[in-house]
Amino acid sequence: MGSRTPENSDLKKERRTCTFNPLELTVFLDGGRKKTKERRDIEKYFLSDPELNDPVPMDFLSHKEKYEETVRKACVVYKKLKEMRKGTGSIDISRENIITSVIHSILKDGDPFSLNNVMMIPVIIGQATPRQQAMWLQRTINYEIIGTYAQTELGHGTFIRGLETTAHYDPTTQEFILNSPTLTSYKWWPGGLGQTTNYAIVVAQLYTQGVYRGIHLFMVQLRNEETHEPLPGIKIGEIGTKLGMNNVNNGFLGFENVHIPREHMLMKYSKVLEDGSYIKSTNEKLAYGGMTFVRVSILKVVSTLLAKACTIAIRYSAVRRQSEMKPGEPEPQILDYRTQQYKLFPYLAASFALKFTGKWLLNICTEVFSELEEGKLERLPELHALSCCLKAVCTTEAAQGAETCRLACGGHGYMMCSNLPSLYGLITAACTYEGENTVLLLQTARYLMKAWQQAVGGMAMTPTVAYLKQAVSGSNGTPCWEGSTACIVSAFQQVAARKVKHSADIMGQRIQEGVSPEDAWNMTSVELVQCAEAHGRAILVERFVAAVAELNVSVALKTVLAQLRDLYTIYTLLRNSGDFLMYTEMTPLDYCNLQNRMETLLSELRPNAVGIVDGFDFHDDIIASTLGSWDGQVYDRLFAAASKSPLNQDTVNESFHKYLKPMLKSGL
Numbered sequence: 001m002g003s004r005t006p007e008n009s010d011l012k013k014e015r016r017t018c019t020f021n022p023l024e025l026t027v028f029l030d031g032g033r034k035k036t037k038e039r040r041d042i043e044k045y046f047l048s049d050p051e052l053n054d055p056v057p058m059d060f061l062s063h064k065e066k067y068e069e070t071v072r073k074a075c076v077v078y079k080k081l082k083e084m085r086k087g088t089g090s091i092d093i094s095r096e097n098i099i100t101s102v103i104h105s106i107l108k109d110g111d112p113f114s115l116n117n118v119m120m121i122p123v124i125i126g127q128a129t130p131r132q133q134a135m136w137l138q139r140t141i142n143y144e145i146i147g148t149y150a151q152t153e154l155g156h157g158t159f160i161r162g163l164e165t166t167a168h169y170d171p172t173t174q175e176f177i178l179n180s181p182t183l184t185s186y187k188w189w190p191g192g193l194g195q196t197t198n199y200a201i202v203v204a205q206l207y208t209q210g211v212y213r214g215i216h217l218f219m220v221q222l223r224n225e226e227t228h229e230p231l232p233g234i235k236i237g238e239i240g241t242k243l244g245m246n247n248v249n250n251g252f253l254g255f256e257n258v259h260i261p262r263e264h265m266l267m268k269y270s271k272v273l274e275d276g277s278y279i280k281s282t283n284e285k286l287a288y289g290g291m292t293f294v295r296v297s298i299l300k301v302v303s304t305l306l307a308k309a310c311t312i313a314i315r316y317s318a319v320r321r322q323s324e325m326k327p328g329e330p331e332p333q334i335l336d337y338r339t340q341q342y343k344l345f346p347y348l349a350a351s352f353a354l355k356f357t358g359k360w361l362l363n364i365c366t367e368v369f370s371e372l373e374e375g376k377l378e379r380l381p382e383l384h385a386l387s388c389c390l391k392a393v394c395t396t397e398a399a400q401g402a403e404t405c406r407l408a409c410g411g412h413g414y415m416m417c418s419n420l421p422s423l424y425g426l427i428t429a430a431c432t433y434e435g436e437n438t439v440l441l442l443q444t445a446r447y448l449m450k451a452w453q454q455a456v457g458g459m460a461m462t463p464t465v466a467y468l469k470q471a472v473s474g475s476n477g478t479p480c481w482e483g484s485t486a487c488i489v490s491a492f493q494q495v496a497a498r499k500v501k502h503s504a505d506i507m508g509q510r511i512q513e514g515v516s517p518e519d520a521w522n523m524t525s526v527e528l529v530q531c532a533e534a535h536g537r538a539i540l541v542e543r544f545v546a547a548v549a550e551l552n553v554s555v556a557l558k559t560v561l562a563q564l565r566d567l568y569t570i571y572t573l574l575r576n577s578g579d580f581l582m583y584t585e586m587t588p589l590d591y592c593n594l595q596n597r598m599e600t601l602l603s604e605l606r607p608n609a610v611g612i613v614d615g616f617d618f619h620d621d622i623i624a625s626t627l628g629s630w631d632g633q634v635y636d637r638l639f640a641a642a643s644k645s646p647l648n649q650d651t652v653n654e655s656f657h658k659y660l661k662p663m664l665k666s667g668l
C-alpha cells in the first residue's frame with residue numbers, strides 16, 4: 001500500500017464490510033509474515049529513492065528521451081541492487097525474485113538490462129564450461145559487462161534451424177568467423193541490443209572442417225568496453241517503436257567477418273577442438289533447459305501483471321458511479337452492475353489460478369533440473385509439454401484479462417496514466433516471446449499425440465496425461481453429472497481426452513486416405529491446438545482445486561478463495577460449453593444451473609472484491625495508476641496527471657502563432 005491520503009468514502013465502505021482480513025491474504029501470497037516484511041522493506045529501499053522519481057511522466061517524453069531516462073533509472077536501480085547484495089553477502093533466489101518484481105515496476109515500460117538477467121546469466125550457467133563461466137559469469141552478475149540473447153532474425157523466429165547467421169571455424173587462427181550473409185539473417189528483436197548491451201550470446205549455424213554442425217551459441221563482444229563504439233564488422237541499432245515495452249531497446253545486429261576466439265563458443269555440451277574436430281553433445285535436449293525455465297517463470301510474471309490490472313479496475317469500479325439502476329436513485333457504484341462483475345471477477349480468479357499453477361510448475365521444473373544433473377532425462381518431455389501449453393494458455397488468458405480490465409474502466413482506462421495500456425503491452429508481448437503461442441500449443445499437441453498412442457497401447461503414463469487412459473477404455477469420468485468441484489475437474493479432463501482422441505482419429509484417417517503425415521498434421525492443426533488448450537485448461541483447473549484443498553488459512557479467507565476457485569472453474573467451463581455439451585454428460589439444464597451458480601458467486605464475491613485486491617498489497621508506486629491507487633482519489637489524480645502534460649505548461653502553444661493564426665486569419 002502507498003501513502004495514506006484521505007480515502008475515498010466508497011472504498012472506505014468496501015474495506016469496512018470485507019468479510020476477511022486482507023493482510024492474511026497478503027501474508028499467504030508472500031509465503032509468511034517474514035516474507036511480507038522483507039518484500040515491503042525491499043520496496044521501500046527502492047521506491048523511497050528520490051532519484052527514481054519521474055519529474056515529467058515518461059509517457060510525455062520522446063522515444064529517445066524515454067530510453068535515456070530509463071537507462072539513468074536502470075543504473076540507479078542496479079547500483080542499489082549491488083549495494084544490497086554486498087550487504088547480505090550472497091544471492092538469495094526468493095529475495096532476488098522480489099527485487100526483480102520491484103525493478104520491473106520501476107522501469108515500467110521495459111528494462112534494457114533485463115536480457116542480461118533473464119537470459120545471459122542463466123545461459124552462461126547452463127551452457128558454458130567452468131572455464132568460460134570464470135571469464136564471464138561474475139562480470140555479468142556485477143554489471144561490468146551487459147549482455148543479451150540474440151537468436152531471432154529478420155527472416156526467422158520460430159524456425160530456429162532456418163537461422164542464417166554463420167560461424168565458420170578457422171583452425172589456422174583458432175577463431176570463428178561470424179557473418180550475416182543476407183538482410184534476413186540480421187538479428188532482430190534482442191532486448192537491450194540497440195544501444196545498451198556490449199556483449200551478446202549469438203545463435204549461429206556452425207561449420208567446422210567444411211562440415212555443417214547445426215545451431216550453436218557464441219559469446220560475442222559487440223562494443224568497445226571503454227568507448228561503447230561497435231567493434232569492427234558489427235552493424236548494430238535499435239528496431240524502433242512497438243505496441244509496448246518501448247524502453248527495452250530491442251535491437252538489430254549484423255556481422256561482417258567478425259572474428260571471435262575458439263573459446264567463445266559455449267562448450268558445456270558440444271565442443272570444437274583446436275584442429276576443428278567436432279564433439280557432439282551426448283544429448284541435444286540438455287541445451288533447452290534454460291528456455292524451459294524462462295517459459296515457466298513467465299506464468300508468475302503474467303499472474304502478477306493480471307493481478308495489477310484487476311486491482312486498478314476493481315478499485316476504480318468501486319469509486320466510479322454511473323447511470324441509474326432505479327429511476328431517481330443515486331448513481332450506483334459501477335461495481336454493482338452484474339456485467340461489470342462478470343467482466344472483472346473471473347479474471348481476478350484467473351490471477352490466482354495462474355499463480356498457483358505457476359508455483360506448482362516451478363517446483364516440477366526445479367525437480368526435473370536436479371534430475372538432469374544426475375543424467376536422468378525421463379521427465380523432460382513432460383515438463384517441456386507442460387511449459388509450452390501453460391505458457392500459451394496463461395499469457396493468452398492474462399492478455400484478455402488486461403484488455404477486459406481496460407474496457408471495464410471506460411474512457412479513463414484508455415489513458416496511459418491508468419497504466420492499463422502499458423500492462424496490456426507487457427502481457428501481450430509474452431504471447432509472442434519465448435515461443436509464439438500457437439507454435440507452443442502445437443508442440444504440446446505433438447506430445448499429446450504420442451501420449452495418446454501410449455495410452456492406446458496400454459503403456460504406463462506420466463502423471464499429467466494419465467487421464468487419457470479413461471478415454472481409451474471408454475470409461476466416463478463424469479458418469480452422472482452432479483456439478484460438484486470433483487465432477488467439473490473430471491469433466492475438464494474428459495473434454496481434453498476426447499479432443500486428443502478426436503485429433504488422433506482424424507489425423508489417422510487422413511493418413512489412411514493417403515495424405516502424407518506432414519500434410520495430415522497441418523490439416524488437423526486447428527484441432528491439435530484446441531486439444532493442447534483443453535489440456536492446459538484441465539491442468540489449471542486441477543491445480544487451482546488442489547491448491548485450495550491444501551490451504552492452511554482462516555475459514556473466512558478459505559471461503560473467499562474457494563469462491564474464486566469455483567468461479568474460475570465454472571466460468572472457464574461455460575466459456576467452452578460447446579465442448580462440455582459435446583463430450584461430457586452435462587445437459588442444457590446442467591448448463592443453466594451452472595450459469596445460476598456463477599451468478600451467485602459473482603454476488604458472493606462482490607463485498608470482498610476490494611479486500612481481495614487490497615490483499616495483493618501493491619504499493620501505489622508499483623500500481624502506478626491514477627485509477628488504481630489505494631486511496632481511490634481518481635479524479636484528483638487524473639487532473640494532477642493531465643496538469644503535468646508539457647502542452648499545459650503554456651497558455652498558448654507556439655503552433656498557434658506559426659500555423660493556426662495564419663490559417664484562421666487568411667480568410668480561407
Ligand SMILES: Cc1cc2nc3c(=O)[nH]c(=O)nc-3n(C[C@H](O)[C@H](O)[C@H](O)COP(=O)(O)OP(=O)(O)OC[C@H]3O[C@@H](n4cnc5c(N)ncnc54)[C@H](O)[C@@H]3O)c2cc1C
Nearest residue numbers: 149150151152156157158189190191429432433434436438
Ligand atoms: C517484445 C519481444 C521481445 C523479444 N525479445 C527477443 C530477444 O531478446 N531475443 C530474441 O532472440 N528474440 C526476441 N524476440 C523474438 C521472439 O522470440 C519471436 O518474435 C518469436 O519467437 C516468434 O517468432 P517470429 O516473430 O518469427 O514469428 P513467426 O514464427 O514468423 O510467426 C508468425 C505466425 O506464423 C505462425 N507460425 C510459425 N510457424 C508455425 C508453425 N510451425 N505452425 C503453425 N504456425 C506457425 C505463428 O503462429 C504466427 O501466427 C522478442 C519478441 C518480442 C515481441
